[in-house]
């Protein structure tokens with residue numbers, strides 16, 4: 001029996017995975033029995049290469065994915081378990097990873113995860129101790145045996161990319177983050193749910209053009225129906241967009257005698273065909289609860305002629321007005337034209353640009369490693385009575401100025417220079433330190449009341465100086481929680497924070 005890793009690299013077949021959404025309840029409940037029956041039927045289907053099980057999808061508490069995954073694994077089918085950072089800190093994630101490795105779950109889809117949305121009266125505290133990049137780094141280190149005193153795990157690490165964003169400041173940072181995930185050890189990529197063939201093509205081309213085309217890319221196919229389309233259209237799932245035109249189409253077909261079943265299955269089969277035609281390694285089917293529907297999609301997809309996907313791609317164009325595309329449109333195919341990267345118009349000023357420029361200069365002046373000011377700072381804080389805090393007056397100046405200028409929360413391991421002087425602790429609901437999560441909506445955070453995504457703002461600030469493509473060139477940031485409540489200035493001068501440690505590498 002081939003493992004998923006072997007299939008991804010050695011098989012010539014176009015692969016199929018199916019998503020199994022966990023349930024709220026224990027294994028004996030009616031919903032769990034339904035999910036287990038569905039899983040059992042999928043196990044019997046030789047064309048299903050793996051089954052993925054979600055981890056508290058949508059931020060809702062559910063049965064742990066390994067409970068549903070075990071019978072699938074024991075039946076000999078490859079399982080991909082989703083592992084997210086929203087409910088566990090890094091110790092909890094490591095502990096869970098050891099458990100998964102011990103039980104034989106070697107395929108993991110590492111994600112930041114959705115902000116807790118419901119369950120327990122929506123009172124849960126989100127964790128986000130690390131993000132998806134931090135998690136991928138951790139799993140890679142586990143695969144390498146940490147510090148050689150530990151056994152090596154065997155995780156095949158998957159990651160997700162969100163390629164259907166609206167604005168330039170969302171699209172490009174998503175691509176940069178994708179590169180970061182691969183740099184940290186992601187071995188296969190699945191894209192977010194979306195319905196635009198030009199963006200599907202663009203992702204394929206972007207990976208090919210940026211030296212990461214060898215990483216297997218799986219296309220997400222969500223099987224819609226009229227109800228699901230309405231749900232997504234109302235922005236109920238962060239990062240998933242159903243445009244008015246697509247909603248209209250779904251409602252129209254949903255009114256047919258079979259509630260549009262055959263139409264929606266064919267629609268899904270066409271998406272899978274487009275992915276195959278574009279050179280993706282496989283398709284990942286979601287939104288299904290019925291093994292016959294899975295079989296039907298595969299059957300329909302097989303019946304298409306080799307070039308049919310090209311005409312399907314012309315139909316599957318549900319982008320939004322003013323949507324940014326990395327490549328210009330090819331007039332004939334209506335897909336991306338790899339020879340023409342889109343112009344990204346320059347701006348002279350954006351909100352906060354004065355503070356950004358001033359902060360950058362000041363930071364450079366005071367904290368450049370090896371400079372006279374940095375040596376003076378290190379001497380001053382190390383001679384103070386508490387080198388974790390530095391001299392009292394200096395600490396007071398730091399707290400007041402950073403609190404007023406950046407809404408600093410005194411985490412002690414400062415990421416301001418990594419995010420164009422925007423604080424992830426106070427202005428990012430998920431404390432993302434390695435690029436944006438996939439949840440932003442038209443540039444705003446998925447969590448109400450937060451406002452524009454800091455990564456979009458950071459991108460726009462860097463763009464003022466033509467530095468936008470360097471947004472994530474720094475080493476992966478894994479925040480040091482031991483430094484909370486200590487002086488970030490002292491930590492930088494004395495080489496305790498992530499930035500000073502990275503500068504020495």
Ligand code: SF4
Pocket residue numbers: 402406407408409410411412413414415416423424425426488
């Ligand atoms: S020290 Fe931490 S909380 Fe304060 S500005 Fe920097 S990242 Fe934000």
